[in-house]
Amino acid sequence: MIINDRLFIGGAWSAPSGSALLDIASPHDRSVIGRAAQALPADVDRAVAAARAAFDEGPWPRTSPAERIALIRRLNALREARAAEIAALVSAENGSAIWFTRAGQPGLTRQANAYLKAAEEFGWEETLEPSDPAATFRSVVRREAIGVIAAVIPWNSPFSAALAKIVPALLAGNTVVLKVSPENSLSMNLLARLLEETGLPRGVISVLPADRETSEYLVSHPDVDKIAFTGSTRAGRRIASLAGEQLKRVSLELGGKSAAVILADADLAQVTRGLKYASLLNNGEACIAHTRILAPRSRYEDVVTSLKELLESLPVGDPSDEQTFIGPMVRPDQQQRVREYIGIGVQEGARLVTGGPQVPTGLENGNYITPTLFADVDNSMRIAREEIFGPVLVVIPYDDEDDAVRIANASEYGLSGGVWSADQDHALDVARRMRTGTVTVNGAPIGFDGPFGGFGASGVGREYGAVGLTQYIEYKTITV
Template structure:
């Protein structure tokens, strides 16, 4: 059993204001995985105070970028050395299948390398050439850190979400308070251990597992200069309102209800081979999951049958079993939420192809949901419009290409999406018409050099690479 009985504040493990430890239970069988201290508002105040002092009076904001890059490169190396342990702990506390947590480790390296490359290539200070040759004024443009950053992340993919924020924030010279979900107290304790080793100055970063009330205390704190949030659209709206009142900088990566458009010429064998990875990764608890499958009317039943066959072959069960593809939901309330959506789909008149609201046989203990496919779905149904965050897919028919694009765009969300076609150039043309931040063609993996983020209610701002680094910088112009 893993125990973290202290909080990581400003680079030091310190006594929490409340001594009670939270039990971290396995979503698989509800056994005790570990215990961890939880932050309260008083702990947030301490973390913000040391971050404020470290930014205003410390060395990190004025450390040369090359030295900051070296520290974050060291952090990445430390994480790589403990990749297997990190994957195992996330599987134990989150219920994410082992294949997913292990496969995610190289992705974390690619994500880090993209940020490091952007920092190395960024012109941190440059003198602009006047547009008028006769001008007597020169402009020096500097990229400077914003200040104290509150980074708030969800539970579904803790290392990816946390590093996507703290690496660019620290590279830019900011100080950071990372607020994590209570469910991830153990894996984020491991992250804090790595942060303690990598060489950051005192006060530069804190890692606080805490509930929503404490999270709101953090984002509302007057000494926080920027909020970086990943989570639900509802919570994002609340955070945006707080940021607006206080004129804080804010970036939001929110929910999704992404569409996978299967064009008439698509190779169904290739589509089914990639379907689980694009539509049901991380037990369906993924904001980028393409949970709306749009199929041409001419091949509709063929696509429905193909989706059914794939879903029914996926093993559901113990996430530590290497053969398991889909594990449990994170908590009992999330399990019930997904089952309620499945019942809603039936009530709305959708055709249940496979799965259903019942718990999978033999998995009554833990927080399991039957992977479910609905056909004959109207895009106006709740199961087609609302983010379920579980292993539930809907197959929607379209008449022609214009109709497919219309349905894909008929959503308040715009985070991800996919196009399947035998003609890559044609698929790219369709992708250009979809109002969403990321589009994959034939299950190409998401890259980390390009920006990642959402249109519409899926967020504000971008992560990864140069765009993600730029999110944590202020521009200053000095004229000479």
């Protein structure tokens, strides 16, 4: 049993304003695995005040980029040294299968290294010579920190989401209040201990587990200069409205309903192996999951059969078991939500190929879902339009490639997607036509040097690499 009865505010551990501790339940069997303090508005006030003082009066924004880079490298090394502990703790809290949380640890290093490379190559201050030969002045362009950042992240991949925001924010010289989900109180308190050990100046960062109401209090706080949010599109719309009222900077990484376009010449065995990960990573609780499978009518039943065999072969069970591929949903309400969507699919007339709303036998005490596949799906159905956030896939037929692109783009979302073909150049041409922020060809991984983010209702702004770093700076021009 892990007990965290303190909050990490401004770089130090202190008593919370409330006395109650939240029980953290295992998604596997709903037993209590820990208890943790939760932040209230009074704690937010303390964290924001510490961040404000550290930015306005402290040394952090005035340190050199090289000094900030060195501290982030130290944080990266500290995290790498405890990678196994981090993976196990996130699996225990979230229900994420241990294969997934372990596999994600090297990705955290690559993500941070891409930001570090960008910071090393960044033109933090540049002198621009005038384009007009007759001009008698020159311009000095500076890239400076924005100020106090409210970083708000979801529960499904907490370390990745947290570091995608705090690393570029800190590299740019900002101070940060990181609001994390109650479900991740234990793992995010571990992150707080790593930040403490990194040696950041007092006040630079706080880590606050808190509920939605406290989160709204944070993003509305008058001393917050920018909101960086990852989460649902519904919550993102609310945050955007609050930011608009106060003219705060805002970046939003939101939901998705991504399409995987299988072209007629694709190797179906390769496609199936790739979709095992692209569509079902993290139990399907991933905004980038390719859950709309677009198949040519000429090969439609072959695709359906292959995916049916895949889903029925996946071990479902204890997330700490190395043989498990699909673990439980994070909470009972999320489990119920996914089951309701499966019922909606049946009501809409889709063909239930495998799975269904029943809980897998022997796993009734946990938040489990039977991996489910629907065929004969029309893109207008709710199960094809709305983000389910669970191991539920739909297969949609298309007539030709123009039809496939049309269907792929007929979504309010545009976060991720994929194209499968024996002809890589052909697949690349189709990928160029898709209105989405990231497209993978033949199962290629998402890199961290290029920008990541969404079109449409999938968000505003980008993360990762040099473009992600620019989300945390202001431009200043000085004319001399």
